[in-house]
Amino acid sequence: MKKSLAEILQDSLKTLGIETIRQIEIKVPPKENMGDLATPLAMSLSEKLKKSPRKIAEEIVASIKDKSSFEKIDIAGPGFINFTFSKECLFSEIKRLLELKSSYLRENIGKGKRVQIEFISANPTGPLHLGHGRGGATGVALSNLLAAAGYEIEREYYINDAGKQVKLLGLSVFARYKQLIGIEYPFPEDCYKGLYIEDIANSILEEEGGKYKNADFHDVPDFFIEYSYQKILSGIRDDLRDFGITFDTWQSERELYESGEVGKAIEDLKIKGHVYEKEGALWFRATAFGDDKDRVIIKKDGEYTYFTSDIAYHRKKIERRYDGLIDIWGADHHGYIPRIKAVIEALGYPKERLKVLLVQMVTLLRGGKPVQMSKRAGEFVTLREVIDEVGPDITKFIFLTRRPDSHLEFDLEVAKAQSSENPVFYVQYANARINSIFTHAEENGIKTDKLYDANFELLSTNDELRIIKKILMYPMVFEGSVNSYEPHRITFYLQELSGIFHPYYNKHRIVSDDVELTMSRLALCEAIRILLREGLQILGISTPEKM
RNA sequence: GCGCCUGUAGCUCAGUUGGAUAGAGCAACUGCCUUCUAAGCAGUGGGUCAGGGGUUCGAAUCCCUUCAGGCGCGCCA
Known part of the structure; x- marks a missing residue:
């Protein structure tokens, strides 16, 4: 339109x-x-x-x-x-929608461009928390949105399974293991203290017994690291599955080292003249590309930094010939953007090729009081607990009714209290209600397979015209949502659409003795249903048949 | 100190990239189930868009500034 x-x-x-x-x-x-x-x-x-x-x-x-x-x-x-x-114009558009269904709603903006979206990518050193949930909900919705807009999307999770953090994890589990067998073992200051560490230590004890009783950590780091992070990773996969998030690829950081990608990346930057030595370390000249400091990529002690593997990671991604990369990060990493953009440019690509979306922090409250979140100290509420307590659809909906860059207060009590009044149900209910209208109609012998041939002229009330107009405005919302990378616009649209459907239902009888009128009203309901399903599918929220 | 994000109804948040009289959901109050699902509907009240300047036909939106909150400024990840 x-x-x-x-x-x-x-x-x-x-x-x-x-x-x-x-x-x-x-x-x-x-x-x-x-x-x-x-x-x-x-x-x-x-x-x-x-x-x-x-x-x-x-x-x-x-x-x-x-x-x-x-x-x-x-x-x-x-x-x-x-x-x-004019009414004729509106009716012919609605007819087209009923014929074309969701393809009427999906403007081809991406034209088959290949875009990779990386999100969550939480360190496998502990369970996912609510912040990851927000990144995840956003990532899923955005990838569905872009896919609907004709982009070819790949979703990736980057696993930081190399380096200091997983080593600390291994050590933490090792320490708990020792303590479980009754051996005094000093628990290192900066180690992970969550209960899940003890669980892992326990399962090692069950499977391996006291095999490592006399060992020191230096003797068996690989086993403890490997075992622990795999255990955590499989927990993360379970959480993601239950939250309704799937990935196409999982990229291991360790694999980047083992396959020589990291080495190649450093060589590449050397050849292009963007690195230099100073004070015994190797530096990347990030300032040449707009960052405010140069960055170390090989430390004085010969170790790599986190940034080094990230260079290799982004190099690998961009050379896989994606037309675009999207990284979704927590806003606490925003200072990292100039650095990674500098890498993109240093490698010879325009920095616009990488889009970094920041998802703001989530403050978790319980009854108005902030819940302290510290992974190291082991005090935090996991995503698992929230979806068990509040439910995945509500949790996602709360995330998706906010702009990604607004700070979010997530009060568990409020979320739970609203669980029966939550707006997500308002939208899902509209869909379920229409289902039930169709069931009722079919039970009364009405055929509903050729609704596009209905007589739309009979949809003459203001209430009906208002709905038709709302429906036909969807492509504008969709386009805006795609171009701004803001899935929440879809969420609000769905609430508005439901907000005119429910009153309509209440006021007007859909299935009546007047078969022709029934058909045209069913056609309208069908159009609404197509939109509700399309929108909820994009948001990654379920569409229950009945409620 | 510097940088990024935020400040809109009692609460949680939208506001279509500068447009017309600023919206929704909760919460509060009043009604509505014999008829396709009451997780619904009808109605009522609620605002110095944090404050102050500026830009122009026009500002919640752009610029400057003050205040408040959050987050970053490692040879940590």
Whole structure:
């Protein structure tokens, strides 16, 4: 609808001899009686043309050749042009929607471009917490959204299974293991202290017995590290499964070292002249690409830094010939962006090739009081506990009704208290309700397989026209959501759509003795259902058949 | 100290990238189940868009500044 209106306006500008504008601004007016779509075009042209906005608006309206799509075109306020679509136009669009189903809703914006989205990528040193849940919900919704928009999407989880943190994990488990057999063992200060460490130590004890009783950690680090992080990783996979998140690929950091990717990346940067030695360490000249400090990639002691493998990781990703990379990070890593962008540029790619989306922090509250979150100290509420307590759909919905860059307060008590009143059910219920209408209709012998042939003329009440218009505005929301990488716009749209369906249901009888009217109303319900399912699918939220 | 994010109804948050009289859900109050699902519907109240300047036809939105909160500024990850 928006697109065809934009074309009409471009045409009109052409006949007026005004040079065309790249993007004509088209919006939904704030009040329904103002029309369906509006443009402030005349106002923005008034300065350039030295004419009053209303005068320009009149000229534009007069120059529109084909007005058959519109019931009326008004000039209002300071110079808005308001368009109201004709019923015939609306009905034929709805008919197309019913024929094409979700493909009507999916504008091909991506045109098959390959985009990889990396998200969550939590260290396998402890269970997922709520912050990971937010990243995960966002990642899933965004990847579904982009996939619906014609991008070819791959979802990846990066596993930090090398380096200091997993070593600390191994040591932590080792210490608990010793203590379990009754051996005094000093528990290192910066080790992980969560209960899950003890669980892992216990299962080692069950499987291996006192085999490592007399060993020192230096003798058996590999076993403890490997065993522990694998155990945690499989727990993470379980949590993700139950939260409804799947990945296409899992990239191991360790594998990057073993396959020589890290070495190759360093060589590559050396050849391109972006590294130098100083004070016994090897540095990447990040300042040459806009970062405010150069960064160490090989330490004085010969060890690599976290950043080194990240260079290799992003190098590998970008050379796999993706058209674009998206990283979703917690906002606490924002200082890391210039560094990694610098790598992209140093490797010879435009830095826009990588898009880093920041997801803001989640403050977890219980009854208004903050719950301390510290992985090291072992005080935290896991994602598992939250989805068990609150439920995956509600949890996701809470994340997806907020802009990614807004700080989020997640109060467990509030989330639970709202669990029967939660807006997510409002949307799911609309779908379930329509299902039940269809069941009822079919039980009454009404055939519902050719609703696109229904007589739409019978959908003549304002309530029905309002719904039709809302439905036809979806592509605008979709487009905005895709271009801004903001899935939450879909969430709000679904709430609004449900918010006009429920009252309609309450006021008007769908299935009645009037078969023709029944058919046309069912067609409307079907259109709503297509949208609800499409939207919920994008958000990664379930669509229960019955509720 | 520097950088990033945030500040909108009692609470939690939207606000379509500068447009028209700023919205929704909770919470509060009043009604509605004999008819396709009451996880629903109808109605009522609720605002100095943190404060102050500026930019222009027009600002919650852009710029400056103050205040408040969060997060970063490692040869940690």
